[in-house]
Amino acid sequence: MASPDLVLDKDGVRLTVDDAVATVTLTNPDKRNAQSPALWRALASAGQELPGTVRVVVLRGEGKSFSAGLDRQAFTPEGFDGEPSFIDLARGSDAELDEVIAEYQSAFTWWRRNDIVSIAAVQGHAIGAGFQLALACDLRVVADDVQFAMRETSLGLVPDLTGTHPLVSLVGYARALEICATGRFVGAEESERIGLANLAVPGSELDAAVRDLAAALLAAPRDAVIETKALLRGASGRSYEEQRVAERGAQARRLRDLAGLAD
Template identity: 90%
Template structure:
């Protein structure tokens, strides 16, 4: 019998852990899991709170939408209680504004750590910041009702929550530019076809499909998955010869470990 432990539950984010699988859930379905600076801080805290035994992290949203993006309250003069409004932020120095955005980005950066594999289970709307949050994960399983859209450019902004790099890596520059500049919706069949989604399933099968994928990921030895993920993540920035070298070094570590000769 496995145990399900709640590690964190605050500001629209809940982290639970069951054996080697952690689940991060966005818990404000009444607002379609709209995002705020408080939610971003809670997501960053969730990443710092992961037990070392966790190998797979599932990201999901309660209700009909994964996340409809940034809460529009951010664009009002009042902003969020206890937070500087975007208008106030724009009045700050370049260094101050850069530091605030960097803090916001921390919610989106830890999902690709080499010691975990992250899966976004995406249904309904995944708009703007919601799209970028799904892109932060290694893998995406989507329901047939999914609607991805990068709306920032349409609002006079840019995608700044780390979404541009994975988007270009997945679909290529030209398609990424078209997706961002038009702000159009991408549905399940297209998402799977162009590489945004690893798998598209009926909505009622989403949770089961993610559980099956998590189980398959856990079947391989942890250290082999960590080394393989590191190789794949580093491949785009290496030359072919450098990648060959990295493969040899990684395999040498694995062979020594399996032979009981690791340092």
């Protein structure tokens, strides 16, 4: 069996590609895969460098934790080497601060592209930015030791790395507010029960469960999956009648393609 192709390996992020499946791995287990601006830029680069042949992207973290969230060094006056500290950022103009946060968010936005299906394989801690990174993916498979928590509010901040929209979509407004405002941990059983996780398995079975799910996703024709994903992603923003129209248009494209009549 050939080894996966290494596409990117920098700043705590490794991207490998094995035919139609890409794997993005957080590679700093000694710090529980804590996140930094450099890591976010590397994650954004991974999305940009993803080959067009990839259909499924698996996101995982090395070690005992998926990601324990933002590296606390960000909150020190010194910040990270070569980076403005968060204190320095706060002194900037509204436009400057908005631009910087938007750049950080770009690491979290590409996982829901219609041409791929992303799966977060989550074990141990997934806190704050780690929780939001798992939420950035389409699907989540969790180990039985998983601990989700949104701690930003407890620190006087808000979740700003694109996690609020999928969290509300998955668990509803009231549950999302309670999880964020209290900062409490959500374990494997609860995460599966309330819809945060698609599947919870023993830690020793996590990789196998993700491989099985990836294989099942690859079994369907790619264009049908792309059209279906686009329909489902847009459903919440459409009325019932608008969704009916969208379904008809998507099906017409599929039928013409299958009949060899596509433009």
